[in-house]
Amino acid sequence: MKTESVLEKVLRSGNFAVTSECGPPRGAVPAKILEKANMLGDYVDAVNVTDNQTAMVRMSSFAASVFLRQAGLHPILQMVTRDRNRLAMQADIIGAYSHGINTMLCLSGDHPKFGDHPMAAAVHDIDSIQFIQMVRKMRDEGKFQGGADIENPPKMFIGAAANPFADPFELRVARLAKKVAAGVDFIQTQCIFNLDKFELWMEGVRKRGLHEKCFILAGVTPIKTVGMARYMKNKVPGMDVPQHIVDRMAATPKEKQADEGITICVEMIQRLRQIEGVAGIHLMAIEWEHKVPEIVQKAGLYPRPKIQ
Amino acid sequence: MITAERKPIDEIIEYIRPFQKILLVGCNECVTVCSAGGRKEVGILSSMLQMAFLKQGKSLQMLEHTLERQCDPEYVEELVSMIDGVDAVVSMACGCGVQEVARRYRNKPVFPAVNTKFMGASERQGVWAERCAGCGDCLLGITAGICPIARCSKQLMNGPCGGSTNGKCEISPEVDCAWALIWERLKALNLTERYEEIIPAKDWRNGRGAGPRKIVREDLAE
Numbered sequence: 076m077k078t079e080s081v082l083e084k085v086l087r088s089g090n091f092a093v094t095s096e097c098g099p100p101r102g103a104v105p106a107k108i109l110e111k112a113n114m115l116g117d118y119v120d121a122v123n124v125t126d127n128q129t130a131m132v133r134m135s136s137f138a139a140s141v142f143l144r145q146a147g148l149h150p151i152l153q154m155v156t157r158d159r160n161r162l163a164m165q166a167d168i169i170g171a172y173s174h175g176i177n178t179m180l181c182l183s184g185d186h187p188k189f190g191d192h193p194m195a196a197a198v199h200d201i202d203s204i205q206f207i208q209m210v211r212k213m214r215d216e217g218k219f220q221g222g223a224d225i226e227n228p229p230k231m232f233i234g235a236a237a238n239p240f241a242d243p244f245e246l247r248v249a250r251l252a253k254k255v256a257a258g259v260d261f262i263q264t265q266c267i268f269n270l271d272k273f274e275l276w277m278e279g280v281r282k283r284g285l286h287e288k289c290f291i292l293a294g295v296t297p298i299k300t301v302g303m304a305r306y307m308k309n310k311v312p313g314m315d316v317p318q319h320i321v322d323r324m325a326a327t328p329k330e331k332q333a334d335e336g337i338t339i340c341v342e343m344i345q346r347l348r349q350i351e352g353v354a355g356i357h358l359m360a361i362e363w364e365h366k367v368p369e370i371v372q373k374a375g376l377y378p379r380p381k382i383q
Numbered sequence: 384m385i386t387a388e389r390k391p392i393d394e395i396i397e398y399i400r401p402f403q404k405i406l407l408v409g410c411n412e413c414v415t416v417c418s419a420g421g422r423k424e425v426g427i428l429s430s431m432l433q434m435a436f437l438k439q440g441k442s443l444q445m446l447e448h449t450l451e452r453q454c455d456p457e458y459v460e461e462l463v464s465m466i467d468g469v470d471a472v473v474s475m476a477c478g479c480g481v482q483e484v485a486r487r488y489r490n491k492p493v494f495p496a497v498n499t500k501f502m503g504a505s506e507r508q509g510v511w512a513e514r515c516a517g518c519g520d521c522l523l524g525i526t527a528g529i530c531p532i533a534r535c536s537k538q539l540m541n542g543p544c545g546g547s548t549n550g551k552c553e554i555s556p557e558v559d560c561a562w563a564l565i566w567e568r569l570k571a572l573n574l575t576e577r578y579e580e581i582i583p584a585k586d587w588r589n590g591r592g593a594g595p596r597k598i599v600r601e602d603l604a605e
Contacts (some may be wrong), residue, residue, distance in 0.1 A: 157537070161584070183537050183544055188554045197537065204541040205584040220584065238545030243566050249579055250542045257581060265545055312546035312553035 077214070077260065080178040080232035081149045082121040084382045085355075086261065086290045091348060092355025093376050094151065094263065094292060095119040095367050098128055099139035108139050112146040114364045118371045120379055121149040121178055123263070123357070127158060130190025137167050141174045151234060152176050155184025160200035161209065161220050168213065172229030180234040180263065181206040204257045207235055211258030233258060237291075238265040239276035240315035248279035255288045262289055263357040266296040266307075269315040270346060277352055286352030293347040296359045297366060298336035301325045337370055344374040384413040384504075385477045386511045387420060387497040389428065395473065396435050398494040402470035403442065405432070407496070408462065408484065409449035410476035417511055419497050420475025422449040428475065428496060453480025459487050466491055502533075519589030519596065522582065527568035532585075534561035540582040 076083060085092045095115055100107040115122055122143060126136040133139075140150035152171050154164060168179070183203040187195045201209065201220075209220045210233050217228040235254045239247050251262065267273045273293070280286050298304045301324040308316035320339065327335040340358075347353050356376075360367050371377045399405055407429050415421030429445040436443035446465055450458045453476035462484070466472070471492040474481040477499040485493040501513040516533040522540070523530055532538050536554045543562035546553025550563040569575050586592075 183539060186536055186546075186554050188536075199538040200587070201584045202537070202539045202541055203544075204581060208581070209584070236545065241543065241545045242547045242549055242560070243543070243563055246542065246566050246575075246578060249575075253541055253579055253581060256579070312548055313544075 078177050078230040078232040080121075081382055082151065082178050083232045083260065085120045085380055088380065088382065090120075090355075090380045091376065092121075092290070092292060093119045093358065093371055093379060094121045094123060094355065095358045095360065095364070096123040096125065097139070097143065097150075097364065098125045098361070099134035099136065101131070101133050103134070105134075105142050108134070108142045109146055111364045112143050112148050115148065115367055117379060118368045118377055119148075119358070120355075120382075121151050123151040123153055123180060126153040126155045126182070126184070127190070128153075128185070130157070130185045130187045130192065130195075132190075132192065137171050137176075140171060140176050144175050149178065150176055152179040153182060154179060154206075155182045156199050156201055156203060156206055157184035157187065157197045160198050164201075164206070165209070165213065165219055168210065168231065169225070169229050172231065177230060178232040178234065179210065180236065181210060181259075182236055203235060204253055207233055207254060207257040207259050215258075232260050234261045234263060235259045236265070237262045238313050239267075239273055240265055240269060241313040244272075244276075247276055248283065248285070251280060251285055251289075252283060255285050259289050261292060261354075263292045264294040265313060266294045266359060267343065267347065268307075268320050269317050270343070272315060273347075274350060277350055281352050286354075290354035291352055292355040292357040293350075293353050294357045294359060295340055295343050295347070296361065297340040297363060297370060298324060298332075299363060300329075300332050300336075301327075303336075337366060337373070340370055341373045344370070344376070384416050384502070384511075385479070386417045386500045386503045387414050387477050388500060389419055389424065389475075389497050390495065392431055392435065395428070395494070395496050396432065399432070399443075399471060399473060402492075404444045404446070404469040404471075406446045406448065406462065406465055406469040406472045407432075408453065408472060408474050408476065408480075409447075410453035410474075410480050411449055411451050412453075412476075414476055414480075414497060415449075416505075418509075420477075425449055425475055428473075450476075450480075453477075454483050456483065456487065459483050462488070517590065518585065518587075520586065525577065525580070525582065527565050527572060527574065527577075529561055529564045529568060531561045531565065534559070534564070540585065542578065 097111045124136045124140045136153050140152045143150040210231050214230050217225050237251050304321045304324045307314045409420050409425035425447050429447050433443050452458045466488050473494050473496050475496045481495045502515040503511045503513045506512050513533050518532050547560040552558040552560045
């Protein structure tokens with residue numbers, strides 16, 4: 076074990092991991108985080124806490140992660156290079172670790188253009204791969220990025236994202252290889268709807284043995300309505316929703332679309348479980364956290380392993 | 384070259400509202416090439432300002448002059464004979480030219496007539512695009528001649544983000560994904576294996592990180 080991370084323990088013990096997501100509130104309302112925490116309860120191994128997702132200001136991932144930790148959940152601190160330089164990032168990493176947060180996800184972040192502060196300067200002092208290198212150096216060498224020693228270095232289980240559906244497709248495996256070389260421990264992928272393309276990517280991943288060097292959690296999202304399916308297909312950059320999924324939602328009566336979306340999601344999880352090299356799922360039920368227990372149960376992934 | 388765009392006319396009028404005699408100074412270098420502040424644009428802006436003042440029943444005397452290079456003290460010196468006769472200067476050069484005029488003529492108000500944009504190249508007639516961010520430590524030798532600092536919206540140094548779609552950046556279908564361009568060129572050069580070499584975190588002291596920069600060439604400096 077490199078860390079005390081529960082997610083690491085679940086994965087290394089050979090269990091199929093389940094992570095989910097919690098978007099912090101847009102205001103000083105900790106009750107909302109606890110509400111989401113209660114919904115997720117013991118149905119997941121760890122919970123991603125987003126960092127100003129879609130470039131909208133929210134309660135900091137750090138603060139919300141502390142609330143989750145206090146509620147007995149295991150937060151995955153998300154951090155983007157968009158909003159902080161390397162000083163601020165390292166400061167927050169040792170701060171978070173001091174609060175018992177030992178798992179994090181290193182991201183570059185959505186462009187400010189998509190959020191409610193399009194006029195903000197994006198920082199991008201380092202990129203996501205240099206970010207992984209920095210957190211690994213802090214953990215394994217006990218040194219800050221600038222080279223000085225850290226007293227009681229933060230032992231973070233290091234995650235990153237991968238999008239097998241973005242272009243150019245042919246370099247997407249090489250991009251993962253770069254994250255592995257930088258020191259990533261686990262990967263959470265973009266939401267998977269196009270299973271064929273994901274399988275093709277996994278084939279490339281296995282060919283290079285990358286699935287043995289990091290844990291790959293396959294991203295899944297339940298679709299609520301046919302409108303959401305169309306929106307993700309047409310409007311979200313880097314999202315690949317095949318027409319047959321849109322058609323299936325469209326063929327379902329409106330009042331049954333939510334259930335159909337959950338059925339599609341459960342089927343997807345079952346198929347992803349069969350793919351060699353997939354170590355778990357990352358369930359992104361955006362503003363639909365209360366459906367997580369149902370999905371996890373239907374997918375046969377409950378109860379979660381008891382690991383402390 | 385350094386690219387620029389003329390400011391909105393109302394902003395320029397607002398600057399010079401209190402004055403009657405204005406020296407409008409163009410520059411023969413970059414701003415001429417990008418059609419923002421050369422001799423021709425000086426003439427056009429001069430007429431526009433005079434007409435605007437006339438409409439408000441005020442008179443405006445314009446003196447027009449275009450320097451060879453407004454960022455060079457040697458040429459800025461040429462304005463000596465004109466400067467005393469005017470109330471203020473409006474410069475159509477980039478920010479470097481404006482500041483050079485302000486430095487040389489301490490007691491004369493100087494206003495910019497253009498917004499200096501970026502270091503770029505001409506893509507086609509009438510279109511200029513950013514190419515260099517002046518980071519002070521050129522990566523082009525390892526990124527196949529395409530700069531990810533200036534041309535990737537997230538300044539990513541190690542590959543495309545998850546928003547790259549059909550060769551375009553997630554921020555706009557009008558913007559090329561710098562890493563898609565780099566990848567295509569690495570393929571053309573038969574150097575795709577280079578993609579996997581990690582480019583380490585940048586030392587921004589070479590860029591703006593260490594404060595305003597200066598180049599001193601001992602062999603040339605007097």
